[in-house]
Amino acid sequence: MKILFQARGASLQALILVVLSIVFMVTDQRFQHLEIVRSNIALAISPLRYLVSLPATAGNWAGDWLTSHYDLLNENDALKAESRILSARLQKLEILAEENARLRNLLGSSRKIADDVIVAELLSVDQNPYRQLIEINKGTSDGVEIGHAVIDDFGVMGQVIHVNAQSSTIILISDPEHAIPVQFVRSGTRSVAFGRGSTRQLELRYLPATADIMVDDELVTSGLGGRFPSNYPVARVTSISEDRIRGFVSVIAEPKARLDSSREVLVIKPRL
């Protein structure tokens, strides 16, 4: 009888522990709550890690002892030469760092004056091959709202579609579900540019065959629709194809913004 109860107790315990480990795994995979457990255990076993690395360290140490005088002199010369080259490079780097700081200041001050731009950094890119979404590190706590336009240094990137407290999701203008109202700078013709799922192409459908369009024409936002502020660069026409039967022209344009490589973006709050 006792053995029976013992066995049942063990089964219950096993069940609890199995569930517990699964909960641990899911939590570890999805959230950051277990990082503290992990870091504490890691700290506790760090002496073991040190112990395990000892043989390799000892080997290096013995190797150092046995290095000859001649080798050391040679190495010393090589290192001195390298150090000279590196310090020369470092001077350049300092100038660049200063310039960078100045530029960043400028960016920050424009934000203060106009109060309608938020500087954000790219967090991640959605891996779904059918969508073109990115995640940035600013959210409601910084004043980002759904519908705000997002640009980089070269042109319009997209708009905000989800907002969390500390981050938000941007749909790029190249997403197949996105369309942006545009205007040709040279002729003033208005149209709508659709995403095609590729970061290098936008499509303008059903333009009248008589429209004044040429390759290399610049496209800017028209400001219609109220989502995107007007006159931001969007794309440049790369090819024009005529549909003679239906009398329409369809245009392919290349986005100006570096949709696949920009790390710093600006979120624009439309002025109301």
Add this chain to the structure above:
Amino acid sequence: MQLRYLVIHASLVVALILMILPLPDWAQMYRPNWIALVLIYWSMALPNRVGLWFAFFSGIILDTSLGTLLGQHALALVVVIFFNLNFYQRIRVLALAQQALYVFLLLLINQVVVAWVEGILGRPTPLSVYFVAPLVGMMIWPWVFVILRDIRRKALLS
């Protein structure tokens, strides 16, 4: 808790060291699961003292040291030790060679659970790799058994 029971913890620490000892890449797949071997021995010899909680915490520590998902090895070890707690009475009396076969089975279960979680995470393990480490574990089981039995007798644990 009596001081002499610390030999159990000490043997697990040694097993952990063997688990994180750097090995060349080609040798990684031959590394037996030392923690599982030691836990199987102790849960067979002292089932009232070394049981599921021991397995769970050893697994969590192993997960942190190997950088696997927290709970992955814990789950595998809990399953293995649960099996062992149900069968140890019949296995304890067998010859070492027969025990080794049983240990191979347990190590294989351990391996399958770990590989199954890896598979869910999208990192499938090649089938041939499954069997190698448990085979090595099976071959060294007699030594593990004899060494740990001597330690247990010296520490006067029964």
